Amino acid sequence: MIPAGPTFVIHSEPVMPIIEDKKKRKEIIGLLTQAYWMEMETVMNYISNSVNLDGVRAEEIKKSLAADITAEIAHAQLFAKRIKTLSGVAPGSYDFKPSQKSLQPPTDLRDVAHVIRGVIDAEQGAIKHYTKLAKACDGVDFVTQDMVVTILGDEQEHLREFEGFLKEYESK
Numbered sequence: 699m700i701p702a703g704p705t706f707v708i709h710s711e712p713v714m715p716i717i718e719d720k721k722k723r724k725e726i727i728g729l730l731t732q733a734y735w736m737e738m739e740t741v742m743n744y745i746s747n748s749v750n751l752d753g754v755r756a757e758e759i760k761k762s763l764a765a766d767i768t769a770e771i772a773h774a775q776l777f778a779k780r781i782k783t784l785s786g787v788a789p790g791s792y793d794f795k796p797s798q799k800s801l802q803p804p805t806d807l808r809d810v811a812h813v814i815r816g817v818i819d820a821e822q823g824a825i826k827h828y829t830k831l832a833k834a835c836d837g838v839d840f841v842t843q844d845m846v847v848t849i850l851g852d853e854q855e856h857l858r859e860f861e862g863f864l865k866e867y868e869s870k
């Protein structure tokens with residue numbers, strides 16, 4: 699007798715969806731996708747702002763931003779991976795729409811405070827969005843929630859750090 703081989707079933711839907719409620723899954727994947735783009739845009743703007751500024755006073759800020767790039771890339775990777783785990787698709791660059799207006803390079807490249815304010819703006823946006831995402835996960839997806847809460851903590855730390863920098867750079 700030939701032993702029964704493995705059976706293959708092709709599903710357009712996952713065999714065991716992580717979030718059963720389709721509407722909820724779509725909502726969370728949508729919020730994760732937005733979070734992914736926020737991180738990607740932050741990476742772009744941290745790279746440019748970590749090289750553009752001029753002057754001695756800019757050096758510390760440039761160094762700090764350069765050092766944060768890897769953390770922001772890691773956040774983007776976590777969001778992309780979670781989208782995939784929830785049976786979504788991490789987007790390609792054609793879906794990208796910019797939104798970090800205040801993180802664009804300053805007209806005066808000595809204007810360190812402009813960049814610091816831009817970072818604070820971006821962090822506030824991230825904190826607001828990640829809080830919304832964590833709330834949306836409540837009771838339905840604790841793994842995404844746990845991941846987002848950890849990332850949220852990173853952004854809060856970063857916000858506080860840059861608020862401290864702003865005090866110094868605004869009181870010339």
Ligand SMILES: [Fe+2]
Binds near residue numbers: 770
């Ligand atoms: Fe981040």
